[in-house]
Amino acid sequence: MVQLYFFYFFSGITVLSAIFVIFANNPVHSVLWLITCFFGVAGFFILLGAEFLALILMIVYVGALAVLFLFVVMMLNISFANLRTGIVQYLPFGLFIGMLILAELLLALVPWEFKDAAFSNSGSPLNLSDSNSVALGKVIYTDYFFIFQAAGIILLIAMIGSIVLTLRKRPNVKRQNVIEQIYRSPNNSIEVIDIKPGEGI
């Protein structure tokens, strides 16, 4: 029963904040409402017993993605007033896409058929008393070792790629060289000039 109240609580938060994301005038507020929306969704995951997914949602979406959005919104000088201009023009198409997605969601109510062997195929090799994180930890470095390492290489490629495409070598930049600073002595940095009275340098 308590679960039901929590479900309504989280749904209320999610739906309301999603609406505010769209209607907030200030884009920074939109991003903040989006973060609230993620919190609501994370609550759903907890209710479903998927605490690992809830954590991942917090860390990846709220911790990284939403903050990235905030940075983009604040750093780039995008005129959001201009972005909103064509709204009447795009509204019919947007509504069409929205209806399409709604229809796809309704398709989920159609009874789903699957092969009888699907049950034996998927199986349940895990110990059901384990929590999500324990169960994942048991397979990710053993059964799924190969996939896990390959995914790691993909992340490395992304890192190399962002460096290759954005790093520019600037020859004229002055960098701080600590050793040079330490070994600086008065002899080679101070020059005593004898200035005659009444004259400049």
Next chain:
Amino acid sequence: MIESIKYIIPELFIVLFTLSYLTLSVLSNGKTLVAYSNNISAIFLLLASAIVLTQDISPDPVMNGFYSSNAFTSFFKVLILTLSALILHLSDDYLKKNNLQIFEFPLLANFSIVGMMIIVSANDLLSLYIGIEMQSLSLYILASFSRDNAKSTEAGLKYFILGALSSGLLLYGISLVYGTTGSTQFHLIYDTIMYSDSLLGLQVGMVFIISSIAFKFSAFPFHMWTPDVYEGAPTPVTAFMAVVPKLAIGAMFAKVLFDVFGGIAHNWQLVLVFLSGGSMIVGALGAIAQTNIKRMLAFSSIGHVGFALMGLASVSPEGLSGFIIYLFLYSIMMIGVFAFILNMEKDGVLVTDIYLLAQFSEKRPGVSFALTLLLFSLAGIPPLAGFICKLYVFMATINSGLIYLALVGAIASVIGAFYYLRIVYIIYFMEKETKLDGRMPFTHLCILFLASAAIVIGTYNLLGVEPLTRAAAQSLIY
């Protein structure tokens, strides 16, 4: 687990080499490592292909069912590694001339090659997806590699956005297939859907997966990105994209169709007929108006993909081995053509306009002759090897009763012959002073002449590759 690591030794070898080269280059900051990076990588890729040749093969899936190692995979891996090594060597000069040489270029190519090896060997939809992402992520970066060039950046961005869309389609299809069969492993899915009426969810998932692979294979109606990306990307990257991923994705296409959905071939045959016929027509008609040789070859590759897919559409062992032979010979012809294109120079600048080739035969008769042979072969003019491999897929198509598809193919290949022959006309007969003045380095000449010799010798015995393709096809069909 640890005992099955012997099946991924070539992949591990390349990954370890790439990682250590990366570390060394970053730490040492030296010019030597950068200057020789392409050729050193090429040597290591050749070593890896030698390892593949001596590798154990296993009839059953390995690595917990994620991987497979058999005649099919080793055939494609050797081909991929050798051709990539050649392309890395070919691109060395171009990169030096255009001031693009940094050590990351061959390393990204290496990662892409590892991704392709995973694709070829995948025995699970999950490892398939990981492999596709690995190869295409590296290719997105390579396509926008010349970052000061607007066209190259545009090519990379276009490729990235459309590629991400197709990955989404693939994942959606995988989820539907998993939902109906309860497994992502190829052999389990195959057994589950064998001898039973197919379900709606399974069919929709299958079409999504096929569409996504067709996108990566640049088959009609998912071909739109190909001309722009081929034109915009730096020429060595175009060469790489036109030759090597075609092999890997082709192998994976055959594997997904026969290894996963082999039991419901009647459901996908019509899809393949559509992809194949459309690609042939688009490839033939689209290339006519092009004067940029890279863009023209992009359309030509769409057309050739269509011809190759005829082999798969015929759903027979004969067609499958025709498909493999077609991919093999196509990659050899393409590498020869690109060995030439990478040296099309005018006043030290690389050009891609085909009209600049006018009267090229006066200046370099040998090179012109070799190039002409390759173009004739691409057009499918008998008796060259390009004709023989077309003959294989046409025979397979007619034998399985798809006469209308063979008819479309015949018409498309006649139309397609026009733009290959136009280049030959420009080289030999066009009344205009030739503008090209580049000298081809010795090794590039060797690759060009070897490729054209291969297609001439190939008319006699298909380079002895036919028994290999039969074995490869056998290991796919249960």
